[in-house]
Amino acid sequence: MQKTLFVGGGGPDYSEPQDLLLKYGNRHGLIAGATGTGKTVTLQILAEGFSDAGVPVILSDIKGDVSGMAVAGDPAGKLHTPFTERAEKIGFVDFRYDSYPVIFWDLFGEQGHPVRTTMSEMGPLLLSRLMGLSDAQEGVLNIAFRVADEEGMPLLDMKDLQALLTWVGQNADDLSLRYGNVGASSVGAIQRSLLVLENQGGTHFFGEPALALEDLMRVTPDGRGYINILAADKLIASPRLYATFLLWLLSELFETLPEVGDVDKPKLVFFFDEAHLLFDDAPKALVDKVEQVARLIRSKGVGIYFITQNPDDVPEDILGQLGNRFQHALRAFTARDQKALRRAAETYRPNPRFDTVEAIRDVGVGEAVTSMLQNKGVPGVVERTLIRPPATQLGPCDAATRRRVIETSPVMGRYETVFDRHSAHEMLLARAEAAAKEAEEAEAREAAEEAREAQAAEKEREFKTARRYSGGESESRTSRSRKSTSSGGFGKALTDVVLKELKGTTGRRLVRGILGSLFKGR
Known part of the structure; x- marks a missing residue:
């Protein structure tokens, strides 16, 4: 069984083999150095060594130049002679050009298989980091996730969280009594941040099918670990999304993988290029989480290797956990650079043969x-x-090679088609439709009730009117008749009878006839 990973040759004539013990490969590491000093080659040879040992690898391809690992080196290329000479110089007798098993991934689904996760898996802490939320806004986001859990509403994609936040804003008063203040301004700020994230391509990242971690830990039938290459040349334009995704991936590995203790070789090795992006302007809670993951994930058999220009880019508490170090040249042009150079040298166990500060400053390209x-x-x-x-x-x-590798990949067809299952957005939409239908039915019932009440009132008015005319007028006529008979005699009574007839239908006809004759005469 392979126990070491050959790194290069050391000593005065570079003939002393420098090996990384595989059983300490999960003790993390650092690859640092100025631009153009050889960090990418070191990353490449470490990934090849781990793959040969049957260890799957995850690495990000910032500049697009790591994708060449899917292709064997060209013996006729311009670097063939220098590489051959270097192999002879360090006693690398087994040196050969070869291709490696590669799986290409891409958050945007353009240069590799799509990579997705769900809002629930990302969680409020990393989402807050991703969107740059304030403490108050992060608190509201935590409330939203708590409500989703209690109400059994899955948060899968961006529209799920947007719909939930709308509901939270509409029910802010009730939620504030239970969970604490839910400000409309905080809800609005989170919605605006989600819109920015959506415009940066976040819709590609959140959804299903979500990435299965076992697809990152594949081994070929001949025992070599797959090298998972994340296309990050476009992603790096959104550095917060890039850093948050990689941190999410580390967190998922930490929470999912079982404890394995001391192992003969790592279960997985993770290379984090441009590591400073993870820590730039990061809140203390996030740095603490990275430190926790780095400290504990090695017990899951996972090694993390940070690649950056200067060791100062990595917080000291995390830097102290990086046991395997590959320091390429640091250029000390300023007082700050010189101070950083001295600090970097102090972290190494000294070698009596040379001054570490001078060595870090003077090593050439390809040396470390x-x-x-x-x-x-x-x-x-x-x-x-x-x-x-x-x-x-x-x-x-x-491009043709990349396309061929993607089409023959063991995960081809697993992530290419997006599906949208019943989740928070659909559940809240159904609730809104049910509430609207219930309100419409209640309004219809209320209108019908009002119509019945109005009809009953109208009938009551008609009844009262009819009773008044039937009872009241007969009594009035009897009274008037008695009065006229007693006071006016027969002439008065006759007059009343004539007036009565004139008021009736016959009288009205007579009056109309008389008036019509008068107008005709004119």
Whole structure:
């Protein structure tokens, strides 16, 4: 069984093998150095070594040049002679050009298989980091996630969270009594941040089918670990999304993988390029989470290797946990650079053969000052190391090769089709439709009730009117008749009878006839 990973040659003539013990491969590491000093080659040869040992690898491709690992190096290329000479110089007798098993991934689904997760899996802490929310806004987001859990509403994609926040805003008064203040301004700010995230391509990232971690931990039938390459050249334009995604991936690995204790080799190795993006302007809660993950995830058999220009980019508490170090040249042009150079040198176990500060400053391209954990986990003495040449192609592969690798991938067809199952958005929409229908029915019932009441009132008025005319007028006529008979005699009574007839239908006809004759005469 392979126990070591050959890194390069050290010593005065670079003939002393420098190996990384696989059983300490999960003790994390650092690859640092100025631009153009050889960090990508070191990343490449470490990924190749882990893959040969049957360890799956995840790495991000910031500049697009790591995709060449899917292709064997070209013996006729311009680097063939220097690499051959370097292999001979360090005694790398097994050096050969070869391609490696690669799976391409892409959050946008353009240069690899789509990568998605759900809002629930991301969680409020990382979403707050992703959107740059204030403490108050983060509190409201936590309330929204709590409500979703209690109401049994899955949060899968962006429209789920947007719909839930709308509901939270509409019910802010009730929720404030139970969970604390839910300000309309905070809800509005979160919605605006979600809109910005949506415009940056966040809709591609949130949804289903979500990434299954076992697809990142595949091994070929011949025992080599797959190298999972995340296309990040477009993603890096949204650095907050890039850093949050990688941190989410680490968190998922930490929460999902079982404890394995001490192992002969890592279960998975994770290379985090441009690591400073993870810590720039990061709140303390987030840095604490990264430190916790870095401290504990090695017990799950996962190694994390940060790649950055300067060790100062990594917080000191996390830097102290990185046992395997590959320090390429640091250029000390300013007082700050010189101070950083001295601090970097102080973290190494000194070698009596040379001054560490001078070595870090003076190593050439392809060289590094290395220190790897030895037996019992003791840091090895710092050594100037000529890094071994990579077996794979330096630089990007062409579009046709990428397409072929994607089409023959073991996960082809698993993530390409998006599906949208019943979740918070649909549930809240159904609730709104049911409430609207209930309100419409209640309004119809109320209108019908009002119509019945109006009809009953109208009948009552008609009844009272009829009773008044039938009873009251006969009594009035009897009274008037008695009065006229007693006071006016027969002439008065006759007059009353005539007037009565004139008021009736016959009288009205007579009057109309008389008036009509008068007008005709005119």
